[in-house]
Structure formats: C-alpha cells, structure tokens
Amino acid sequence: MLEVDSLVMDFGGFRAVDRCSLKVEEGTITGLIGPNGAGKTTLFNIIAGALFPTSGHVRYRGEDITGLASDRRFHKGLVRTFQIPHEFHRLTVLENLMMVPPQQAGESLFANWFQWRRVKGVEAQTERRAHETLRFLELSHLAQERAGNLSGGQKKLLELGRTMMTDAKLVLLDEPAAGVNRTLLRKLEEKIATLHRERGYTFILIEHDMEMIEKLCDPVICMAEGRVLVEGDFAHVRSDPRVLEAYLGETTGEAA
Structure with a gap:
C-alpha cells in the first residue's frame, strides 16, 4: 500500500x-x-x-x-x-466530526440558495454518520461538549473519529x-x-x-x-x- x-x-x-x-x-x-x-x-x-x-x-x-x-x-x-x-476547541464534539467530510454541498453558496433541500439532506446524513461514530467511540454523552474541554484521551479518541468521517x-x-x-x-x-x-x-x-x-x-x-x-x-x-x-x-x- x-x-x-x-x-x-x-x-x-x-x-x-x-x-x-x-x-x-x-x-x-x-x-x-x-x-x-x-x-x-x-x-x-x-x-x-x-x-x-x-x-x-x-x-x-x-x-x-x-x-x-x-x-x-x-x-x-x-x-x-x-x-x-x-x-477545533470552540466547536462541539459533534461539530468537529461533521465538518470533516470534504466537498459538502453546504460549502457552495449557490447550493445554499438554490439547492437548500439537497444541502439539508446531506447535512442530516453527515450528522447521522457523526452520531454513529460517537457511539462507536463511546463518546455520545459528550456530543454537545466543546472539544476544548475534553481530556487528553478523549481528544485522541475524537481525532480517531475524525479519520472515520x-x-x-x-x-x-x-x-x-x-x-x-x-x-x-x-x-x-x-x-x-x-x-x-x-x-x-x-x-x-x-x-x-x-x-x-x-x-x-x-x-x-x-x-x-x-x-x-x-x-x-x-x-x-x-x-x-x-x-x-x-x-x-x-x-x-x-x-x-
């Protein structure tokens, strides 16, 4: 490889x-x-x-x-x-995961104005994937916690979760x-x-x-x-x- x-x-x-x-x-x-x-x-x-x-x-x-x-x-x-x-220490744990996938529909100004249904659908799919990742990592209880407040070990798990996204x-x-x-x-x-x-x-x-x-x-x-x-x-x-x-x-x- x-x-x-x-x-x-x-x-x-x-x-x-x-x-x-x-x-x-x-x-x-x-x-x-x-x-x-x-x-x-x-x-x-x-x-x-x-x-x-x-x-x-x-x-x-x-x-x-x-x-x-x-x-x-x-x-x-x-x-x-x-x-x-x-x-991203000021964002929540969930938001840290959701922002990882590249080329999301919501990154386009045109899509936000004229394809908002598609943007909402992609965002919902990304959020579901993020929650699945948190469940795998046993971090679901910290989904709305600011990432900067996590312990060292929890931050390492979050980094692993970001690779999964x-x-x-x-x-x-x-x-x-x-x-x-x-x-x-x-x-x-x-x-x-x-x-x-x-x-x-x-x-x-x-x-x-x-x-x-x-x-x-x-x-x-x-x-x-x-x-x-x-x-x-x-x-x-x-x-x-x-x-x-x-x-x-x-x-x-x-x-x-």
Missing part, C-alpha cells in the same frame, strides 16, 4: 532522514519506534505531504505522490493524526498514547484494533508505549539516525542488540 524509497530530508546541514526505505502492506498495523531524534515524525510529515523530501520517493497504492500536496493525499484516503490533538484507507497515528490515562488508552487500543479487524483500516503508528506496540503492531520498524535499523515482529525487534544500543546509547556489548 505504501512504499518509501531512499528518502532523504535535509534541514540546512542537518540530515533528519537518511536514505530511509520501507514498505507498509495493506491490512496491517505497522509500529514505528525509535529513540527521540530518530526521524520518525519527519518521516510522517513527508508521507503526509507536510514536507517535501530532499530526494527519494513516496508511493501510495502504486502512485508516486512525492510532490503531491497534503490535501490531495487526504482526498486519496491518506490521513494523519497528531501527537498534540488539533481539535473520511474515506480513510491509510491512517498515520502520531503517538496516540501520549497524554492518555491507562483506562482511555485501553479503549483507544480496542477501537484501533476493531477498525483494523472489522473495517479494513491500515495503520502506521509512532509510539513509545511498548505495551501498545506489542498488543497492536506487526510488523514493527525501528528507526535510528534517520534510517531503518531493523524490522520484524515485536519479539524479534525487541531482542535485536542494535535496538538496545539505539535506545540506551551504549555499545552492543555494554547493552547486553
């Missing part, structure tokens, strides 16, 4: 991503781990279209999207979330466990697993919570110094001496 080929990202004299290559198969939950500064978020930004690489290619479903703008990638079903949620095929999750209490984290894990298992979502997630990675992800890719260090199932990656060295900053012998 996704192929990253020899990506390089330079910021002046600093190389954040260094000839990085990896593949993500459709129908998987791929974990992306590595120490701080490994280049994970920069790689996410390139895949999502927030950054254009110095060199290399990104291919999505067989198409080279390296130079494609982020909104074009969004319309193709490539969606990302953020470590710090980007909710699109025609997402590949979802990039940037540290979904960050700032989430353990109870809501278990719920978040459950919802990700259900979307993957029952609705066919493909996920890539950056995460430092190894318990979450172990539960959800196969394969797991470890990055260090802008490159892929090792890839495999969780047990294989966890036991690799190079991973210990990257995380602990020690030589392989010392880490052992």
